[in-house]
Amino acid sequence: MNRKTLVLPAVVGLLAPVLAACGATDGGSDGSAAIVVGTTDQFVATEDNPAPLDPAIGYEAGVWNVLRQTVQTLTHIPRGGGAPVPEAARSCIFTDRQNESYRCRLRSGLTFADGSPVTAEDVKYSINRVIGIKSDNGPVGLLANIDTIETRGDDEVVFHLKTPDATFPYKLATPAAGIVPRSEYPADSPREGFQVDGSGPYTMKPEIVDHQVSKIVFTKNPKYKGDLRVVNDKVELDLFPDAAAMGKALDDQKIDMMTRTMSPEQAQQMLEKPKSGIKLTEMPGLAISYLGFDTTDPAVKDKAVRQAVAQVIDRGQIAGQVYGTTAEPLYSLIPSSITGHTNSFYNTYGEPSARKAAAILRDAGIDTPVKFTLHYTTDHYGPATGAEFKTLAKQLNATGLFDVTTQGTPWAKYRPAQRRGDYAVYGLGWFPDFPDPDNYTAPFLDKNNFLNSPYTSKVAQDTLIPQSRREADRAAASKTFQKLQDIVATDVPVLPIWQGKQYVASRDDLTGVEWAVNSSADLQLWELGRNAG
The missing domain is CATH 3.90.76.10 (Dipeptide-binding Protein; Domain 1)
Known part of the structure; x- marks a missing residue:
């Protein structure tokens, strides 16, 4: 989502494309048509x-x-x-x-x-x-x-x-x-x-069906003055109910590119069996997935319960079996590619262990099995979310220490319910507002935080977050961010699970694809053009 002197390092190699197919295509339209x-x-x-x-x-x-x-x-x-x-x-x-x-x-x-x-x-x-x-x-x-x-x-x-x-x-x-x-x-x-309405690179016109957007047409703004170079005249953003429908539209040449959110299966299939006329571009991703806890809810109010959950979950299994090549285990709120990252959760809990989790609960006098529901959204982060939460529930229940069920809810109802405090345990993803470690800590730990969480760490809010923001040299703030990550690993108000990679599939006559989605998952339509050849 920073000062006179800040220069952050470029993010891990920056958008190196992985081409799954190349060569001529009979798809697409002439250069004057909308992308x-x-x-x-x-x-x-x-x-x-x-x-x-x-x-x-x-x-x-x-x-x-x-x-x-x-x-x-x-x-x-x-x-x-x-x-x-x-x-x-x-x-x-x-x-x-x-x-x-x-x-x-x-x-x-x-x-x-x-x-x-x-x-x-x-x-x-x-x-x-x-x-x-x-x-x-x-x-x-x-x-x-x-x-x-x-x-x-x-x-x-x-x-x-x-x-x-x-x-x-x-x-x-x-x-x-x-x-x-x-x-x-x-x-x-x-x-x-x-x-x-604004002064940006495009004007926009939405098409509405039943109080819901079905398409947005972006037209180049002739009055735009700014630092961006717009290389096309018009882009249509078509909205699909799921990744399968979006993938079919790409195969049928009804769209030129598919972005959020391809399924892991789609990306894996394109990597293993490239399709003629379609290329797959891999980009570094800074998105993370995590569990949040309502720390006032009786089921998870005791810190020992949250610590026991952290001791049991197997991130490697979730990343490998559910997401394949599109995710990797995450042991901190700050991804491994961001300055200040440290593996605080692994340093605290090590490998998954039911025995250690049982000891944590026993020492705290917690009766087992601990019963709660894992809540997740069915339509916001992609089709693999349901499988992820079923896997999480299976891991927890297999220990005999937990009695966990899962419940999926559409995003329009899910997010308001989460902020109201309706869920004891819930899953969310985070796409950074900007690529700085502050944006992976303050939104979860500071006052008026994104989660509307009742959890409070005075040392984080009053000392560490303000201290980290005084450093124009972000590398110099690394020790402060390590302390923040260690607090999260100890108190477990949130529990990081995985960080993702990004894949974009497109017709191979489309240019600028490698720049059209940056590491923070920002869509930059002005980068897209067509190869006239």
Whole structure:
């Protein structure tokens, strides 16, 4: 999802393509036609969430992938990764050594797609409305450290922060800080429906069926001024109910590329048996999967129960048998490819052991079997989620220490229920807002956290998180992040399971595929083009 001097290392080799097939294709259309991209993301307007695509409300990877095409931000992460660079801004810089005051100057002649000017007051308005609306499900936590926003003329905006935060330029690169027109977005309430307006590289037009998006047409914005190079005129984002339907559309040449979320079986099949005219591109992935615990629920309130779960689960079996080549075991909230990672859970628990788990429960005076339900969402993270949770339940029940059942729920109902505290144990995934270790710790441990978790670590909130944000050199914060990871391994408010790889399948006349999805799973449609040959 960071300061004057930060330069993060490029993420593990960066987007090295693995081509599963190559050569001429008889598919696709001429270069003037829209490029069609498939996804299994679903955008539904409900009573709980009537404004799923409002930047103040939407805080999911799929939603952000729509917003990034249409709503401009002051900074953005460059194609090769690393420190944020100006986007709607022509320059941004910390103006003090403490990383508490950040100034941006807007590009000259910047306008919204309707031709109205973008000013510093629009930037201030857009960010203040996210903070003011303060949606329970929204991204307000990313902006919570802003104290005041000052404008100087039409083109200069200064952010004064409550505490030092070297990651702030990264947060300004997220759709949470997207610049929206005041005429379309009310100051104190969400914009209902599915229309998105901004000054980004595309305009958008959604097609709606039964309060649900079926397609979004992105058209190149002729008034766009920014740092991105748009190499196509139009892209259609087609929404599919599942990976199988999306894969069939690719085979039938109805789409040019399929992204979120291919199934592990699809990726494995394409690796082993390449199809003519289709290529498979492997990209580094920073997404993680984890269990969350309601630490006030009687079933898992005692830390010993959560520790026993951590002692039993076999991550290698889940990654290998359920996800194959698309996932690997994860022993920390921070993935292995991010600076500051340490295998805290493995260091604490070692190999899976029912004997050690039994001792943990016995020493804490916990009666066995411990009974609870593993909750998961049926339609948000891909078709393998159900198999993953059945495997988890089987592992726990096989010890005789647990009596676990599983329950799947559609995302539209699942996420509100999770935030209400309806689930003792639940599964979620995390796609980073920006590639920094702070974004794998603060969203789970800080005040007003993403999970709405009742768990509190005062040392994490009051000392370690603020301390880590003072370091402009992120490698220098590694010891602080190690302490945070060790706290998670000891208290187990969340339990990391695996980190994923990303695969994108496309027609082989499509160009720019290796750049169209970055390591944070951000969709960058402006990179896509066609090979005229």
